[in-house]
Amino acid sequence: MAAGHLAPGPGLAALGATLLGAGYVARLWLGNLLRLAERLDGAERRIDVPLLDDTKLLPAVREVADRVTRLARSLAERGELVERLRRSDATIIESLPDPLLVLSADRALLRANDAARRVLGLGTAPRPGDAAALLRHPVLADAVDQALRDGAPCSADIMLPVPVARELAAQVIPMAPPLADGGELMLVLSDRTRERAVERMRADFVANASHELRTPLASLIGFIETLRGPAEDDAAARTRFLGIMAEQAERMRRLIDDLLGLSRIELIEHQAPKGSADIAQIARAEAEALAPILAARRVRLVLDLPDSAVARPADAEQIAQVMRNLVENAVRHGREGGEAVLTVAPAARGGVTISVQDDGPGIPKEHIPRLTERFYRVDKGRSRNAGGTGLGLAIVKHIVIRHRGQLSIESQEGSGAKFSVWLPAD
Structure with a gap:
């Protein structure tokens, strides 16, 4: 080998060793960085990634790894806190008694709590x-529109007519900034149906009571004055007048009972009933209970009943009241000494149908649409003489509405009347 020249073997070996070392260091760096990236990604996605092994880290990376570990733990703790808060918020919203809806800017429904799902x-x-x-x-x-335009809460009172009339107070609240799911409006509904019903009940009770009680009250006052004056010593007149006074007092009692009963029904009309009712069994019990009324008018009640007919959901006590009012109506307005037919049968569309047919003079067709109004009478004098209060069919109508059922009336003059009630059965 010539002087002044290095042998090529050792130089190439040194260069190769350097390249190999550099490659190893590069792979180690890349591996460390990849593991750091995995740790950060896991922390971001709240995945439990094992701690980094310090023995496999370069000294320059070890301090960064320690900080990444602390950051990952902090992110995980914050993530858990955010998740707990989110679950708490969801629980609170679900537990609110009032319906709550979250809407997007284009009025699409994004979320609804339990109360909203039930009501709607x-x-x-x-x-x-x-x-x-x-x-x-x-x-x-x-x-x-106003809440979106002004960026401020807006309220409105609305009425939903179906499945039963509901009166709602609505609060529309803009969300600024929008929620994570794009929600820009929160709609809170408060059911005011009961409060409005109470207000109407008070007003109606005063108006109806003052109007309908005036006549029997005036009669009682007149008879009392007569008994205290001209008929004071007339035993026969006293006996007759006391009998009339007893009838008028009984009429007032029935009227007040029916007014209170109707008010209670209207108060809960928007709340669907619970439970079930065996209609056939109720019909048999009511037929027995009405025996005195049937005997007084000498009316024969014919029962056409299956062994069992169940309505669900249904309030058995209210269904009994419907049947009682319809049969009493048939007895009072049917022919004395005649016949009434009470039928219970499965309906073709499902559910149960209750029908009561009388053999009275029938009802002119122009009166049929108004029969369920309070105190509406086709023949006022005849109705009062028969002992009716004018509220029986109004009570039936509101009970049927509460049960999501249907009332129909069929009649022709001279051929009696038929009242039918359809009740659902799940």
Whole structure:
């Protein structure tokens, strides 16, 4: 080998060793960085990634790894805290007694709590198009437009007519900034049906009582004055007048009982009943209880009943009241010494049908649509003489509405009348 020249073997070996070392260090760096990235990614996605092994880390990376570990733990703790808060918020919203809806800017339904799902009949996972009928209500739509335009809460009073009339107070609240799911409006509904019903009940009771009680009260006062004056020593007149006074007092009692009963029914009309009722069994019990009334008018009640006919959901006590009122109506307005037929049968569309047919003079067709109004009488004098209060069919109507059923009346002059009630059976 010539002087001044290095042998090529050792130089190439040194270069190769350097390259191999550099490659190893590079792979080690890349491996360390990849594991750091995995740790950060796991912390971001709240995945439990094992701690980094310090023995496999380069000294320059070890300090970064320690900080990444602390950051990962902090992110995990914050993530758990956020998740707990989210679950707590969801629990609070679900437990609210008032319906709550979250809407997007285009009025699509994003979320609904349990109360809203029950009131509006939504499924457990509401879809954007659900509650469209509610959101299209003109008054509510105007309130939503105003809340979006002004960026301030807006309120509205609305009425939903189906399945039963409900009066709701709506609060439309803009969300600024929008929620994570895109919710820009929160709609809170408060059911005011009961409060409005109480207000109407008080007003109606005073108006009806003052009007309908005036006549029997005036009669009682007149007879008392007569007994204290001209007929004071007339035993026969006293006996006759006391009998009339007893009848008028009984009429007042029935009237007050029916008014209070009707008010109680209207108060809970928007609340669907619970439980079930065996209609056939109730019909047999009511037929026995009405025996004195049937005997007084010498009316024969014919029963056409199956062994069992169940309505569900149903309030058995209210169904008995419906049957009692319909049979009493048939007895009072049917032919004395005649016949009434009480039929219970399965309906073709499902459910149960109760019908009561009388053999009275029938009802002119122009009166039929108004028969369920309070105190409406086709023949006022005849109705009072028969002992009716004018509230029986109004009570029947409101009970049927509460049961999501249907009342129908068929009659022709001279051929009696037939009252039919359809009740659902799940």
